[in-house]
Amino acid sequence: MQYASKNINPVTMELGGKSPNIFFNSVMDADDAFLDKAIEGAVLFAFNQGEVCTCPSRLLVQEDIYDAFIEKVIARTNAIVQTNPYDSSCMVGAQASNDQYEKILAYIKIGKEEGAKVLTGGKACKLDGEFANGFYIQPTILEGHNKMRIFQEEIFGPVVSVTKFKDEADAIAIANDTLYGLGAGVWTRDAHQLYQIPRAIKAGRVWVNCYHAYPAHAPFGGYKKSGFGRENHLMMMNHYRQTKNMLISYDKNKLGFF
């Protein structure tokens, strides 16, 4: 960007995020397909092989359903199979590189030092045979508070940081207490929350009752340190076009001044 500015080249930027995935108490109003979907949505953090800008890496759960909800999230996370990536039962493979592997383990360590509690995972995953040296990390849930570094920095691994919130205002405050604003998830059965909460979250894309959907025409980009400009949608054409204004005089006569 600094070199683009030198030549006045226009740019758009899409950078990182620390996207909140927010679960309101109404998701547990019934034990039905929607709850099942919500639990799956919470566990989508585990799909991260070393770089997912929009990873739902902060899990925010309303306090009155916290224990019951997290119990289900942990159970679902523990059911993730890590094995030979050619095996069709494999759900989560290895990290893309050794440095990523090391970095994730370093983050889990600082998270624990800061007082985060490991709810599940928290270690490398050791496989046998030819995968013994693979860069596998166990899907990990860390419980803490939003000021911890594990809540503020991209870890880029199958690691989620979870905390609870009281009410709508609290959820919005925690969600927006970040340098970034790329993605966010809101899960609720309440039609008012479904419209109002996403509007209050400073993020370029807010998924409601879903996550990680990327239709080709939907504008994509971030607030704050997640960048500027949007891509994919028709509006992004304006980033690449010039707007030309022509002023043509039809009048043969002079202005009349001199």
Next chain:
Amino acid sequence: MEYKRVAITDKAIEVLNQLREKHGELIFHQSGGCCDGSAPMIFEEGDMYLDDSDILLGQLDGINYYMNQDQFEYWKHTHLTVDITEGRGSSFSLEIPLGVRFIIRSRLLTDQENAELNK
């Protein structure tokens, strides 16, 4: 006693020396979000424009270590050690072609360090 926010391992200094020989004066800048995530990046001095939103955390073997002010607010209670690990990263940091990668190992500042450094 003088307290420091940043340190570096001997193995990482070896790589620094290699890079210095090739590129001359260097700086570290702690990357925040995106692509390579929270990794220390090393550049030729002058390659990256610094301004008053960049905080100087300290020097590592004579090389300045910077971080953006906003990010510093969330990091300032931790001590950082730059280490080196095998594996080729994907950023523009100068060590990448060597097939190694600088990484950060963190610990909490002790109460004493915290009192001194964040007063």
